[in-house]
Each structure stands twice: as C-alpha cells, then as structure tokens.
Amino acid sequence: MxxxxxxxxxxxxxxxxxxxxxxxxxxxxxxxxxxxxxxxxxxxxxxxxxxxxxxxxxxxxxxxxxxxxxxxxxxxxxxxxxxxxxxxxxxxxxxxxxxxxxxxxxxVSLAGADDRSAIRCEPTADIPSPSEQAVVHEEVLRLAQAITALSDDYQQVIQLRHFEQLPFDEVAQRMQRSRPAVQMLWLRAVRRLKDLMDERC
Amino acid sequence: MNDAEGDTPLDERALAALDAYVDALQKGERPDRECVLREFPELATTLTCLEAVERLAQSGVADVSAPGVEARHKAAPLSPEWPSMGVWQTRVDFGGYELLEELGRGGMGVVYKARQKSLGRVVALKMILPTQLPTEQAVLRFQAEARAAARLRHPNVVAVHEVGELHGQPYFTMDYVEGRELGAVAAGQPMEPRAAARLMAQVAGAVEHLHQHGIVHRDLKPSNILVDQEGHPYVTDFGLALACGGDSQLTQSGMIVGTPSYMAPEQAAGRRQAVGPGADVYSLGAILYELATGRPPFDEPTPLETLVQVLEGEPPAPRTLNRHLPRDLELVILRCLEKRPEARYPSAGALAADLERFLREEPVEARPRGPLHRLARWCRRRPALAIRLAAALIFALVAHLSYTLIQQVTPLRHAAVLGALGMFAAAAAAFEWAAARARNKILVPFAWSTADMLLASFILWITHNPFSPLVVAFPLLIATAGLWFRVRLVWFSTALAAVAYTLLTATAQPPSEEAGLWHHHLIFVAALLMVGTVTAYQVWRVRALSRYYERRPLPGG
Missing domain, CATH: 1.10.1740.10 (RNA polymerase sigma factor, region 2, helix turn helix motif)
Incomplete structure (x- = not known):
C-alpha cells in the first residue's frame, strides 16, 4: 500500500x-x-x-x-x-x-412522471451540512486505512460499537456471541489497531 | 504486533471504564482522561486509540444514518434533495438539454426525461450509464442502437430525433411517450382477448417495419413496449437490435443477450446465425401469451431454469390458464411459440395479418397441428411423465413378448409384473398431477423417487431376479433423479437404490453359478454410489452456473 x-x-x-x-x-x-x-x-x-x-x-x-x-x-x-x-x-x-x-x-414506471418535472438539483460541491464540517485530522484517513486492514470480526465489532454507536449488549446480539466474548473481541481489535497505527508512524 | 500482549485479559472494571469512556465520547462529552489513567495507567495508548476512532466516527462515518435511514428500510419516495440521478449528472444541464428526471435504466443505458432548450419540447434522452466505464463494445452497441433507431419512421415506433456526443458521452434523444410500460398495463392480469389482439397487431406491424429496414429487435418484452394514454403501443429500446446481415461484430462473443422469459429458443441457445426476424415473432407470441394469460410462457425461479425451459420445455396451453380465451387466439400464440423458426409465422407482418383476421372474426391461418406434433408438444410439457410412460410401455411389451414366446414365467407372476408396470405408470400420472398442485414443491420429487424405487424393487423381487441385467433400473433411476436438479434428491435416490439392492440380493436365492460370488454385489453397490456421486456432482455444477446467472442478471434485463 x-x-x-x-x-x-x-x-x-x-x-x-x-x-x-x-x-x-x-x-x-x-x-x-x-x-x-x-x-x-x-x-x-x-x-x-x-x-x-x-x-x-x-x-x-x-x-x-x-x-x-x-x-x-x-x-x-x-x-x-x-x-x-x-x-x-x-x-x-x-x-x-x-x-x-x-x-x-x-x-421505473413512467406513471405520474410529469408532475415531478421540477426536481431541484443543488450543486453538490460546497455546502456540507454543519455536522459534516467537523474538524478532520489527517490521522483520520490513516486510521481508516488501518481499520480496513483488520480482520472481518475486528472490523465488524468496531463498526457496531463506534460507528453505529451500539451498546455492547446489542453488539453481542447482532454478532450472535456472548457479551464477554464481544468485549474481548473489541479489546483485541482496538489493540491491534493501536499496533497498526504505531507501525506506520 | 504483539499477540501475547493482545490477548492479555483486562479485568471487568477496566473494561467498564473503557466502555464508559467511549459512551462519554459518543455523547460529545469530554471524559476525564486523567481520572481513568490514575486507576489504570496501562490504558493510556488504548484511550488515545479510542479517541482517534471516535474522531473518525465523527468525521462523517457515524451519522450516515441521518439521510440514509429511510432508504435503509424501504424505498422511500425521494425528497427533492435526494434526486434519483447519480450525482455527477446532477449538473442537470446536458448540452442543449435539461435533464428532468430519470425514467429508467437497463443493462447499460439510462434514460432521462429531458427538455430540449431550443425547442422547449420534452424528449427522452438515453445515454450509457455514466457511472460505468463503458467498454468499447458497449459504446459500439450503443451507437448501433442509435443508428438503427434513427432509420425508422412508424407510428408505433418511438422516433429518434438526434444522435450526439457531449464530453465524450454518447447520447441520443427520442420521443417522450407519456404513458406506461406494457408490463404495468397488464399487471399480471389476463387482458380482454380482443384488446390484447388489437394491441399486439399494432406492435407486430411496428416490428414488421423494423424487419423491413433490416433490423431485428431481439429484446422485445413488455417493458420495452410503451403504451400511451390513448392505448397506442410504441416499440422502444433497440439496445440489442442487430442489423440483419450487417456487421455483427457487437455480438461476436455469442453472449446471450435478452430477457429469457421472452427469448426465442434459438437465441437462448446462443446460435447467433439463427437469430433472425423469427426470434422477434417468437417474442411477440410470448408477450401475447402473457397478455392473454397473465403470465409469461416460462417463468421459472432462476434465469438458468427459464433458459432450459425455453430451450426444451413447452408452456401450459394458454386456454388452461384463461378459459375465456378464444381457440383461434390460442392457435395464433402457439404458432408464434413454435420451437423451430420455420414453423412460426414467416414474418411479423403475417402475424399482424392473422391477428387482424381474428379481430374481424374470420378464421385464422394458424391451424391445429397433426396428432404427432401434438404428442411431441405434450411430451415436452410433461417430460417426466412421458419418459416413465414410455419406459413402462416398452418393459410391458418385452415382458409380454417373452411370456408368450418363451413361457418360462407363470401366468400369476406375469400378471404381477404387468400390474407393477401399470402401477408405475399410474403413480407417474398421479405424481405429475400432484406436482402441478402441491404446495410443497420439494416433497413431490422425493416421494416420486421413492415410489419409483419401490416399484422397481418390487418387480425385481417378484421376478426373483436381482442377478439379471434388470438391475440396471437402479442406476437409471438415480440418473433420472438428477433431472430434478437437486443434489439432495440424488443422494437420497442413491441411498435408496443401495439399500433396495442390498435387501434384494440378501433375500433372493442366487442361481448356482452366482453362488458365493458376493463381491459382485459389493462392486455393484460401489458402482451405484459412483453413479450417484457423478450425478450429484453434475447437478451441483449446473446449480453453481445457475447461481452465477442469478447474481449477474442477463444484460438488458
């Protein structure tokens, strides 16, 4: 890479x-x-x-x-x-x-097509919504790269816990494992991620 | 990269502290880092990592659900902020046109409703899907479509206005037809037969016009026929059109293109040379079939199974699906659906003329075929039953011949053999009947296989003859089970055959020259298992292919 x-x-x-x-x-x-x-x-x-x-x-x-x-x-x-x-x-x-x-x-059916003829199309470039203007550090891209290099399990647990912001109980349910198992998986994923980030520094 | 360290367990409290830390970050609070570190100093780097992950989440990963959420659950009507057009074309100005709305997309093209600014008229604008890197082949095919369509002038053909290119993006414009696709008009209900005939007579006339200009449409189907508010049909989408005798470089690959349900057998077989106007006549017949009965002639769960049916199957007679269908219209449909192009109408024009005849209530040209042809059609419609009836008949004839000529068999045993064969035939008829009606479609083949196996064993048992060539019935039945295309059924039949054969040989008294040669039976059982394995493997391969087509729908679909 x-x-x-x-x-x-x-x-x-x-x-x-x-x-x-x-x-x-x-x-x-x-x-x-x-x-x-x-x-x-x-x-x-x-x-x-x-x-x-x-x-x-x-x-x-x-x-x-x-x-x-x-x-x-x-x-x-x-x-x-x-x-x-x-x-x-x-x-x-x-x-x-x-x-x-x-x-x-x-x-797509053509029925009722004409009454929607005036679709408003914003220029897409320069109006990010307020939440999107959050400060982004360059590290974010590196971290993303590291996450995609993790195994599927690790990626999934990080996605559920952090990106979908689910509590561990629900993460466990989604992954069909016990809560302690999921927490252990998560801990390993974070540690592995830490290692990956260190390697690249 | 220290796996030993990576596996060090943390105590519950440390885990809880980390979890609370993440929760706080996600709520947008600033958790007290020092406080955690005082108790668990070894977590410093972990906390840093978690902070980074949460920053990543807030960089736009975590709140994706906001606009996407309705779309995640259902195809919600799109608000104006979320037009269905791909983003880069939301620069709605496209040369001299203003793109208004996406009308539909097919295998490689996308059609927009657009306003031609100079004339202020509304047209349909088609281009290659801008999100795909078009292959050279796709561009050639697209240009061929535009060229083909531009030559046509017919009241029932969508007219092409302009062919052009903008920023390397080829496009063409055509009439915008205010209306619906034929598929939506019919909506799975049988149409009134005369209305269907009237509509298809116009479509057939338009297709005849195509053919006279040397164009074979090759992808006629309900979604390629637009019906306006007055009920006039328009043929459109020449994406697969091929100029007869023209340069056919575009389909050199022999790639199967088209929608299998309406595709002529010669086209489904990929015999490029054989695809001519007759293929369109077939498709017209298939569409008429659907209008008359409410379903296409072949509608199997997977494209591959549909292809197989198109090639060798026979659809149910239209009048069994719609009792009110006039006999003459059924004859017209069946003539279009003949497997051999020569047996169909010689041209789309001839079909149109025959439909006109039907509408004027004159006798149609399509005539019922002879009894042999009808028998062949019946066999294609019920192959499983036909092959069993034929087998039963042949065995019965041979048994009877040997009984009258050789007279080694007692009358009672002979009657039992004939009776068993009769039961075999009757069971086949019963299962065929059940297969068409059963709710649980999977059970029928299993039951049918079991019955076949039992009857075959019974015949071998009453003839006391598991040592004769008749045992070939077992591998035969295993191979037959393969025709259902279910791996499990093949294994099931194999196991049944092995058990039945073992029981037969164990209970029967072997003839003197076979006595003690028990290893022959082992060889035979092993051979049965091999037949089962090979058959199962072939079924598995076919199913793998079928899944491949499922995931990659045929182009144009």
Missing amino acids: PETTSAAVSELLARAREGDADALNRLYEASRPWLAIVARACLEEKLRSRVDPSDLVQQTLLEAYRAFEGFAGRTEGEWLAWLRQILLRNAVDYVRWFCTAKRGAGH
Whole structure:
C-alpha cells in the first residue's frame, strides 16, 4: 500500500487543482478506505450481502473523479464531506434500484412522471451540512486505512460499537456471541489497531 | 504486533471504564482522561486509540444514518434533495438539454426525461450509464442502437430525433411517450382477448417495419413496449437490435443477450446465425401469451431454469390458464411459440395479418397441428411423465413378448409384473398431477423417487431376479433423479437404490453359478454410489452456473 497520506490532503487538493494527475490519484487512494468504512456503515446488513460496499466506493470515486472540476473546497473536511455526500446519494440510488429490482421491475414506471418535472438539483460541491464540517485530522484517513486492514470480526465489532454507536449488549446480539466474548473481541481489535497505527508512524 | 500482549485479559472494571469512556465520547462529552489513567495507567495508548476512532466516527462515518435511514428500510419516495440521478449528472444541464428526471435504466443505458432548450419540447434522452466505464463494445452497441433507431419512421415506433456526443458521452434523444410500460398495463392480469389482439397487431406491424429496414429487435418484452394514454403501443429500446446481415461484430462473443422469459429458443441457445426476424415473432407470441394469460410462457425461479425451459420445455396451453380465451387466439400464440423458426409465422407482418383476421372474426391461418406434433408438444410439457410412460410401455411389451414366446414365467407372476408396470405408470400420472398442485414443491420429487424405487424393487423381487441385467433400473433411476436438479434428491435416490439392492440380493436365492460370488454385489453397490456421486456432482455444477446467472442478471434485463 503506498504511503498515501504523507502529504496533507489540503496540499494534494491544491496540486490536483493545478492539474497534477498524480496528486489527484493519491487523493483518491487515500480516501478510499475511509469511504469504504462510510459505505459499510450506511448499508444495512441484509443489503450489504447484495450490494458490495466496494462497488459503492468505486462508483463514488469514479463520479468524484469526473466531477472534480466542480469541487470548490480546500480543506480535508470539505473534501471528505463532498465525497461522503456523493456516496450517500449513490447509496440511496442503489437501495432504490435494489428495491425496484427485487420487485421484478427493471425500469421505473413512467406513471405520474410529469408532475415531478421540477426536481431541484443543488450543486453538490460546497455546502456540507454543519455536522459534516467537523474538524478532520489527517490521522483520520490513516486510521481508516488501518481499520480496513483488520480482520472481518475486528472490523465488524468496531463498526457496531463506534460507528453505529451500539451498546455492547446489542453488539453481542447482532454478532450472535456472548457479551464477554464481544468485549474481548473489541479489546483485541482496538489493540491491534493501536499496533497498526504505531507501525506506520 | 504483539499477540501475547493482545490477548492479555483486562479485568471487568477496566473494561467498564473503557466502555464508559467511549459512551462519554459518543455523547460529545469530554471524559476525564486523567481520572481513568490514575486507576489504570496501562490504558493510556488504548484511550488515545479510542479517541482517534471516535474522531473518525465523527468525521462523517457515524451519522450516515441521518439521510440514509429511510432508504435503509424501504424505498422511500425521494425528497427533492435526494434526486434519483447519480450525482455527477446532477449538473442537470446536458448540452442543449435539461435533464428532468430519470425514467429508467437497463443493462447499460439510462434514460432521462429531458427538455430540449431550443425547442422547449420534452424528449427522452438515453445515454450509457455514466457511472460505468463503458467498454468499447458497449459504446459500439450503443451507437448501433442509435443508428438503427434513427432509420425508422412508424407510428408505433418511438422516433429518434438526434444522435450526439457531449464530453465524450454518447447520447441520443427520442420521443417522450407519456404513458406506461406494457408490463404495468397488464399487471399480471389476463387482458380482454380482443384488446390484447388489437394491441399486439399494432406492435407486430411496428416490428414488421423494423424487419423491413433490416433490423431485428431481439429484446422485445413488455417493458420495452410503451403504451400511451390513448392505448397506442410504441416499440422502444433497440439496445440489442442487430442489423440483419450487417456487421455483427457487437455480438461476436455469442453472449446471450435478452430477457429469457421472452427469448426465442434459438437465441437462448446462443446460435447467433439463427437469430433472425423469427426470434422477434417468437417474442411477440410470448408477450401475447402473457397478455392473454397473465403470465409469461416460462417463468421459472432462476434465469438458468427459464433458459432450459425455453430451450426444451413447452408452456401450459394458454386456454388452461384463461378459459375465456378464444381457440383461434390460442392457435395464433402457439404458432408464434413454435420451437423451430420455420414453423412460426414467416414474418411479423403475417402475424399482424392473422391477428387482424381474428379481430374481424374470420378464421385464422394458424391451424391445429397433426396428432404427432401434438404428442411431441405434450411430451415436452410433461417430460417426466412421458419418459416413465414410455419406459413402462416398452418393459410391458418385452415382458409380454417373452411370456408368450418363451413361457418360462407363470401366468400369476406375469400378471404381477404387468400390474407393477401399470402401477408405475399410474403413480407417474398421479405424481405429475400432484406436482402441478402441491404446495410443497420439494416433497413431490422425493416421494416420486421413492415410489419409483419401490416399484422397481418390487418387480425385481417378484421376478426373483436381482442377478439379471434388470438391475440396471437402479442406476437409471438415480440418473433420472438428477433431472430434478437437486443434489439432495440424488443422494437420497442413491441411498435408496443401495439399500433396495442390498435387501434384494440378501433375500433372493442366487442361481448356482452366482453362488458365493458376493463381491459382485459389493462392486455393484460401489458402482451405484459412483453413479450417484457423478450425478450429484453434475447437478451441483449446473446449480453453481445457475447461481452465477442469478447474481449477474442477463444484460438488458
């Protein structure tokens, strides 16, 4: 794995905007693990088996790549908020597509089409919502990378406890294990994560 | 990377402290780090790590549920902030067009409702899914579609206005038809037969127009036929259209394209050369079948099973599904659905003409076929029953012949053999009847297999002859069980056969020359197990293929 975050995201952004293709690529590679985590978090479990989160990430990066010119932000926070917004729209799209596909209708019906003709389409680039403007440290991307390198069990327990913010009782239920077993798993996951982060320093 | 350290257990209190720490972080509080460290100094790095994880969570991972949550549970109607268009095209300006709404997407294309700014008219704009990196093949196929469609002018064909390219994104525009897909109009209910005939006569006329311009649609199905508010149908989506005799580079791969339920057998078989206008005639017949009966001719749970049925099966006679269907219309449908293209209507125009004849209440051209053809059709519809009846008949003939010529058998035993064969046939008929009606579709094949095995054992038992070539019935029945495509059923039959054979040989008195050669039986049982294994393996392979198609729906679907 290339050491993707050695340059700060804001610097990569600036260089990418000047047409540095390499910087743009590194930007996307650095953001991929983080997006993967967001993707996993936003797809419900039963959907995750049907929609591959990595497809969602791939598609998001592809769209972001094409639309990069339209992105006006400068900071890492704005960048991630933008990517996240694209990903979430794609997720909604996917879910909708998945639900229609399941109903057996390949196409969306045309009925009642005309009364929704005035769909408002915001420019997607520069209006992250307040919660999305939280300060983002560069470390976040590195941590995301480390998390995606964990085993599936570890990733799942971290996702449930931290990203879905469930108490351990519920985590245990979801993972169909006892509460002490899940807590032990969690502890190991955190320690392993710590090791991974130390290695990369 | 110290696994020994990684496994050091923590005492309950330390764990509880960590948990409380995480809870506090998640509530947005600032927990007292020093306080925890005073009691558990070894947790310093763990706390740092947890803080980092929570920062990651707050970087946009944890609150994803906010907008996504309805979508996670159901396909909620999308609010204006969440248009169904992929994000990058939400720059709704597309050249001289303004994209208004996504109308639908297929295997590789997406169709938008769009306003042409210069003329102020509303059109349908189709492009390759912008989220996919289009392969060269996809672009070629897309351009072929545009070219094919641009040549057509027919009141029942969606007209193409403009073919173009914007920022390397090929697109074309066509009439926007205010209406619904035929599939939505029919909605799984049989249509009034005359209305269905009237509609399909127009569609067949449009398809004839395509054919006259050298275009085979190849993907006719209810969702590719739009019906406007006056009830006029329009043929659309030439995504798979192939110019007859034209450069067919696009489908060199022989890839199966199309929707299996409406696909002609020659197309399902991937015989590219054989796919001509006749394939469209078949699809028209399949659509008419669905309009007349409320279901497509073949509608199996998986695409692969549907393909198999299209290739060799026979759909239920339309009139068994809709009693009110006129006999003539059924004849028209069945003629379209003939397996051999030569046996169908020679052209879509001929089909349209015959439908017109039906509408004028004149006798139709399609005639009932001869008894042999009807027998063949019946056999295709009920292959399991047909093969058993044939087997019973052949065995009965041979048994009777040997009885009259050789006369080694007592009349009583002969009657018993014939009776058992008769029961075999009757059981087959009963199971066929049950299979069509049973709620538990899985039980029937198991019961059927068991009955077959029992009757075969019975015949061998009353002939006292588990040492004759007749034992070939056992491997035969195992192979037959494989035709249900269930691995477990194959194992089940294998086990039954092995048990039945063992019991027979243990109880029967061997002829003198076989006495003491017990290892022959071992060889035979081993061979039975091998037959079972091989059959099960082949079934497993077919099912693996089938699952592959399930996950990757055929393009165009």
